Amino acid sequence: MFSLTLRADAYPQRRDWQDLPWLDRIGEGLRVRLRARVALRAGRRLAVADQVEAEEARLDALDDAARAAALTDLRRLLRRDGFADDRLVAQAFATVRRESRRLLGKAHFGTQIQGAWVLLHGNIAEMNTGEGKSLTATLAAATAALAGMKVHIVTVNDYLAERDRDEFGPLYAALGLGCAFVGEAATPEEKAAAYRADIVYCSNKTIVFDYLRDRLALADRMQPLRLALDGMLGAQRRHLLHGLQFAIVDEADSVFVDEARTPLIISAARQSVEAETFYREAIALAGQLVADTDFTLDPQRHQVSLTEPGRQRLPALAAAVTASPVWRSVLRTEEACVLALQALHAFRRDIHYIVRDDKVMIVDEHTGRVMPDRSWERGLQQLIEVKEGVAVSPEKETLGRISYQMFFRRYLRLSGMSGTCREVSGELADVYGLGVVRIPPHRPSRRLRLPARLFATGDARWQAVVDSVVAHSRQGRPVLVGTRSIAASEDLSARLAAAGIAHQVLNAKQDEQEAALVASAGDAGQVTIATNMAGRGTDIKLGDAVRTAGGLHVILTELHDASRVDRQLAGRCARMGDPGSWEEILSLDDELVAGMLPVLRGWLAARLAGGGPSGPWHALALGLYRRAQMRTEKRHAGIRGFLLRADFRSRAALSFTGEME
Template identity: 45%
Template sequence: MLSKTRIAPPAERILRPYPQRAVPRMNWTDRSLRALRGRLAAAGPRRLRHRRRIDRVYRLLDAAAGLSPADLRARADEIRRAIAADGLRPDHLDAAIAVVAAAAMHERDMRPRPVQVSGAILLLRGTMLEMATGEGKTFTAALAAGAAALAGMRPHVATVNDYLAARDAETARPLFSRLGLTLGLVTGDTAPEARPAQYACDVLYANNTEIAFDYLKDVVAMGPVRSHARRLLRRAIGAPGARPPARTILGGLHFVIVDEADGVLADEASTPLIISASEDAPPDPAPYVAALRLARGLVDETHWFIEAQSRRVRLTGEGRATLGERARPLGGLWQVAAAREERVRQALQALHLYQRDRDYILGTDPEDGTPKVVIVDEATGRPMPDRSWEGGLHQCIEVKEGLPPTALRVTIARITYQRFYRQYLRMSGMTGTGQEIAAEMRSFFDLATVAVPPHRRSRRRFLGVRLCATAPAKYEAIVASTREMVARGRPVLIGTRTVAASEAVAAALTRAGIGHTVLNARQDADEAALVADAGRSGAVTVATNMAGRGTDIVPDAAARAAGGLHVILTEHHESRRVDRQLYGRSGRQDDPGSCEDIVARDDPLYLRFAPLVSRLAQGLPGPLAARLLRRAMQARAESQSAASRRQQFEAERDVARLSAIASPEHG
């Protein structure tokens, strides 16, 4: 049952400000200096930080652990008053962490480990925390969120999906309740009228997408004048724009802890979150059909090419001339160069940059059962049925697939995660893989990345790399390795990049008579249950990147005795972080485990990002060639992704600046 709390009456809400941070305007020098600080921070030794503060937390915890429930709540109230009087002093925050930990001992007999106390201290400071998988990020976040709530910081704990938000909230609820703190939960199923009450709680757990969209709804409702002081001034002089809505949803952006922060703040950073409305009728498919026909008649590298850094299609001079000649019989807007070139560029992107079973799948509309294009999230492999591409691209892909185009959508409000999270007064993040993006986190979010060492050294063994000549040879090697591990009684997790690749591996296993489960965008109905079952002795699971981040694969007793979970990486990803995340599925929490790479020389990513190294590596031994291919490909891919995010950030900043100049608030 969701927590209930008092909602201020409309008149009171009108006079209440909406706390959020103005996004600072930074030049190239500012970002470079931040990035340099991030690199220096990321290069530091991995050691347990803040020993003195950790010791103080444990002393205070030992003193609080024996308190009665009434005395523990009184101690929490005492800490609240001390912070209200003195501010966020380290000794007060340490006392707050200790009292939350004492509540955990009372309710769940959970005593935090030093890495978890250290992590809570770092989160309260505003840090990107790298914590190895299985080290207890959920409990660490609860310690920090509870302490922040006692400090009056109104923390939001943002997770990557509804399941994790609900799971983590139910874990933390008894702890917070014992201290007199209320906990709110917002998921996709939370009714609009119930949301303000949840956000008004002392702590909120929610899917990060839900928080961002609720913020956008507040932006739309409040209009252009969002400054509380400006509203009061306009009210005093009788100017328009003086009265805000009677009730906002969030009530402000105070403090956020972003779970799986590397995925949200890097991989998903530039994804636009859009509130839109459909036009009255679907568009005429004829222009899309014509654009696709013309695009199919153009020759790669002669008439068009793909710009590597931006992953956009560009027409050559010869391509523009050829297009103008071939479009002459069509009439209308096809005679306007800018219009026809944009339509055909879009069609070329639909044909060559967006592939079925990689970037999207053909799903089913739950309302009428008709086929529909469903976007697949590139970073997680999850289906995103509520998302659509902008500017007619989605409709072009629908026509390419033989579907009628859906109605175009008109944008009402939009924001990216990158800009949204920068507006919190204080933010921090947690991830198992943060060192690779430390400089970027410092540059864009002013977050230092700090790695805390594991409670126990990982027992996971890396069994090496097998580089096969072709994809069919790779599938044979995967089948052989899987059969060997299953014969030993070990569970196997086989990781792939795309839906198509997961189904190719599944087909090879089926031909070999090896039972298995597939987890991808087409078969994701009960992801948590499938991932949890993947630790059963002899179980074989084939999964895309969506393999249950945040959900432990727990080997059963027979599996642990046989050597634990074995992970097979079948394709290197564009980011080293994603590879590390897959390896991290095994060898958790002192369990044994192993991993290996079985990849092919003809992998499209090698050919796309490292064509020269692909040619040079032909005569090299397999392990050396694989290492060179992986490093070259990932270095270039990560560099291009970071550059793309930087360009997106600068473009969004420029648009926001122009909007601010045109806004009545700035007039």
């Protein structure tokens, strides 16, 4: 019995998360990719979509009593047999699709049925931006819930999770399924009640931190036998989740890949006057060191290295700054000084963080959103707070930690959706056991790509951006300009204002207004400047006049560390068969190429300044720019792999049970 296997464990989850030998890892990754290509091939997906159409026609011919009886039989069969039978899955999809048409006025397209079938079988469905991934998820979620699984639909923020719960809650209710939203700010009592629902919408951060809280509450009682004994003896400890059974992760590449380098940590505050004094002294000491003489800086890696003259100067400088005995250790002095130099020079306001309400808040480099609940480790947070002159937060004592890589591997069945994940399909197969299946668009794409332009300086690039904005907005087309940082968005805003061009700015400082700003970004002639945050989970709707004028035009002003982020932003235009266009207007001053062979970069800049964005030198410079992006992507993939292996090594070294958090 399919559902009985879930009831055998009081907290069901995968418990075989050991690291495989390298040869087995390669073999498993190949198996996953081959299965996605063969078992989920296009012919079989189309056959399922046709079956759904036929099953829905059969349901339409029944009366209400017969349909209710059919739903009861369907639930029983799914709980007994699971999802192995395509005919049974088609019946479930048809039932959900019919109710969606009746209640929401939305019937799933054939491509959405294909995507949901891919999700149900534990894979990632790559669907173009605007193809209706949220509606697609309802088919797989409702079918899994009818089979007795607790389903978590994971989105990138609370706003999207609550929006989808409100929209699709009536659909699930009509099928006899409970649906709830778990917000980050909810109380433990509210969360415990919400997690009892069949289908739960939540953000990736919320679900991971709630799992860590459960591990802290259950401690060594997390094992199935111990939980069963506690239940029999009436001593079961309180926890929030009901295990990790089935997850559908929206924007899967962002969660599984982009955020995989950041561990999630539950900590307790530890106030210390001595520590605050130490951080202030470290900033004062680092402020006396001279760049390129006492230290060197790698801006791309945010790394600082002391030179030999700098090391020799440190003891005398430290003695002049403070008489505290903590600075007598040469190793501690050098470590604290390097960290303080990073705070002073490697992390910049309105790029890596903002200051709001007398607090330093990290800005997510991949989404452009503020992360008020996160802080840097090892004292970096406190050092940046000293640098900015805000209240210094207490040090944190780690109580529990886990990475996204480790957490999501623990679901009994894991799936995801994204518009941009083919570039990392190998990593997704190797780390998560997920195949990537490309779902064709419902309507052919009409997206037009204009030639990329690369300029010698940032000023020349911004002038070209302003000219492009003017040219396209005069045609009655809306224009979306993507920037990499808050500072860049505000710089461009000032230039557009000086040119008399009305516009709106969407960055981490206006994240609470995101939905309203994006809703108006498709108006005729509207100009919107946005950081990455406009590229995930929101929809820019166009009117008929805008479609006639050519649709939305997107300008990328700087490439990101991952080409997927650029593709996601370009995907804001020409959605669902609409017209649209996009272009890249770049500069050799961009952060991505800052560390690329300065002599060669200067030589190319001189030739671009004379010849403009065309010709052989332009092609060579553009090729080097893209090579720098590929090199950065490869380095980040290496870091993620190293961190995953380090997690496995730590678990083996620190715990007899094989569990570290």
